[in-house]
Amino acid sequence: MDxxxxxxxxxxxxxxxxxxxxxxxxxxxxxxxxxxxxxAAGVNAAIALxxxxxxxxxxxxxxxxxxxxxWIGFAINAASGMLLLIAxxxxxxxNPMFYLKLSLIAVGLALFVAVxxxxxxxxxxxxxxxxxxxxxxxxxxxxxxxxxxYTYRRLMAG
Amino acid sequence: MVRFxxxxxxxxxxxxxMARLMHTAWGWPLAExxxxxxxxxxxxxxxxxxxRLLGLGRRIPIAAMHRLIPWGLAGFGIxxxxxxxxxxxxxxxxxxxxxxxxxxxxxxAAGLNALTFYLTTYRTVTVNxxxxxxxxxxxAMAAVSxxxxxxxxIAGRLLTFYRPFPCQPPEPGFLATCIPGFHANRK
Numbered sequence: 001m002d003x004x005x006x007x008x009x010x011x012x013x014x015x016x017x018x019x020x021x022x023x024x025x026x027x028x029x030x031x032x033x034x035x036x037x038x039x040a041a042g043v044n045a046a047i048a049l050x051x052x053x054x055x056x057x058x059x060x061x062x063x064x065x066x067x068x069x070x071w072i073g074f075a076i077n078a079a080s081g082m083l084l085l086i087a088x089x090x091x092x093x094x095n096p097m098f099y100l101k102l103s104l105i106a107v108g109l110a111l112f113v114a115v116x117x118x119x120x121x122x123x124x125x126x127x128x129x130x131x132x133x134x135x136x137x138x139x140x141x142x143x144x145x146x147x148x149x150y151t152y153r154r155l156m157a158g
Numbered sequence: 159m160v161r162f163x164x165x166x167x168x169x170x171x172x173x174x175x176m177a178r179l180m181h182t183a184w185g186w187p188l189a190e191x192x193x194x195x196x197x198x199x200x201x202x203x204x205x206x207x208x209x210r211l212l213g214l215g216r217r218i219p220i221a222a223m224h225r226l227i228p229w230g231l232a233g234f235g236i237x238x239x240x241x242x243x244x245x246x247x248x249x250x251x252x253x254x255x256x257x258x259x260x261x262x263x264x265x266x267a268a269g270l271n272a273l274t275f276y277l278t279t280y281r282t283v284t285v286n287x288x289x290x291x292x293x294x295x296x297x298a299m300a301a302v303s304x305x306x307x308x309x310x311x312i313a314g315r316l317l318t319f320y321r322p323f324p325c326q327p328p329e330p331g332f333l334a335t336c337i338p339g340f341h342a343n344r345k
Contacts, residue, residue: 023319031315035308037194042202046226049203055225058218065215066206142198143191150187 005090005157017087026087033080037145039073041138044112048138051115051131060119060127067116074109090157097151101144108137160334163253170249180247189240196240197314199233201307211283211292211300220292221284254322256335261313268306275299 008014017025047063047070049055085092092098111134122130171177179185203226209215210223245252252258279296282288292300324339 023316027316027319031312034194034197034311034315038198038201038205038311041195041198042200042205044202045199046202046206046229049226049229054229055222057222057225059222062215062218065218066209069206069209069214138198139195142194146191146194147187149190 001093002090002157005093008086008089009156009158011086013083014086014089017083029080029083029087032076033084036073036076036080037142040070040077041073041108041142043067043070043073044108044134044138047112047115048131048134051119051127051134053128064116064119067112070112088155090154091152092148094154095148095152097144097147101141101148104137104141104144108134108141111137159332160330160338163334164338167249167253170246170253173246176243176246177248180243185243185247189243192236193240193244196233196236197311200230200237201311203227203230203233205304205307208300208304211296213291213297216290220288221286224284250337251321252317254334254337255317255320257313257316257320259333259335261310261317264306264309264313268303268310271299271302271306275303 009018017029020026043066046066050058050060050063111130115130115134119127180189206215207223207226207230210218210220215223275296279293279299283292283296320335322334322336325334325336330336330338
């Protein structure tokens with residue numbers, strides 16, 4: 001894979017993201033990734049907490065109104081995450097933690113879509129378990145994401 | 159102010175057990191993970207309440223939406239504890255960091271904004287039979303709250319890019335954004 005990593009690392013976009021001293025390069029991308037995380041994981045947490053019985057005065061199905069906010073957060077993070085990956089492809093793709101993070105996001109997203117489609121058909125027991133799974137997958141994705149900074153073995157291939 | 163900052167660093171640095179705990183293999187990554195979980199919880203609850211005040215999700219009574227706020231406070235609590243852990247472990251990396259100054263200012267402003275909300279329009283928007291739409295004053299405070307918390311996240315993320323280094327002469331002015339090193343102590 002090293003030739004591929006080196007090819008990505010030497011692209012203009014990768015070099016700019018990694019080496020530009022401009023605040024709108026790496027610092028802005030990291031900030032956007034944190035804001036997107038707060039929106040995506042935060043809204044999912046609120047939906048999950050409601051499913052677990054918190055704030056029961058809120059009609060559970062009405063939490064769907066805020067699904068768009070989570071999608072906006074997810075879109076911000078798909079874009080900013082892609083830029084971070086282009087900046088340091090070796091760092092992420094040689095770290096098993098990165099694949100764990102992506103898997104947890106995939107599970108979280110699948111659950112989120114299912115909740116938006118079928119919440120009203122579920123028994124309260126099902127809601128409880130899905131709520132726990134939703135919290136676990138998004139919380140796990142955050143932890144795995146944070147650990148990326150501490151667990152990588154190679155920074156760059158070039 | 160510089161003297162106050164130096165005094166703060168001395169006080170924080172004197173809490174040795176926390177620094178020792180934070181510098182173990184798992185201390186820092188664990189506190190960071192909790193800090194990001196806490197911020198998501200805060201934005202996911204307080205942020206949604208702000209959006210409700212601004213008119214998103216009108217079928218949910220504002221009072222019902224407010225039931226999420228204790229979870230936001232829990233998130234803030236997680237972040238206050240993990241944040242203080244960072245501060246005690248590496249005080250000069252925060253006390254002299256301009257991005258940290260902005261972050262603390264924004265958190266304080268968000269606190270004042272919330273206090274103003276509870277002292278003014280909170281009752282009228284959550285009372286039984288309150289209108290679906292919040293008054294303009296409540297909407298304004300919701301917009302301020304959202305902006306400030308996003309500002310707090312940005313200032314927090316920018317901390318690493320404004321890491322303070324030992325001061326070069328001349329001495330820092332009113333507020334030090336570099337570490338007043340040996341030549342400051344020599345006076």
